[in-house]
Amino acid sequence: MLTHFQYSSLYENKQLPGWKFSFYFAKQKYAGYYHQDGSIEWTSEKPEARDEEELKGRIHELMLYHVYDNQR
Template structure:
């Protein structure tokens, strides 16, 4: 389960899509860039291969809820 999910616009002009995000998972901080295409670029602590699909799915759901609602 993701804890303390946060996101902010990647650019100062908020009309340009792209967001920085971060969260904690298994007591480790992860961060990345969420691109308008839905691609996730991990910038700190890339998740283990066994967790990456589940975490990517959860990030997509959270971004859809918070940004695209």
């Protein structure tokens, strides 16, 4: 389970796209950048290959909800 998900803008001008995020999964903290095109750049240790695709999907869903859906 992904817990303690946090995100913030990468830039002082919050109108520019790009966000940093962090969360815990399996007692390990992960962090990275979420780019406008939906790509993820890990700034922490990458999750194990068996978990990475599932985590990317969850991050994408959370970012769509928090960033894009809340702007309406």
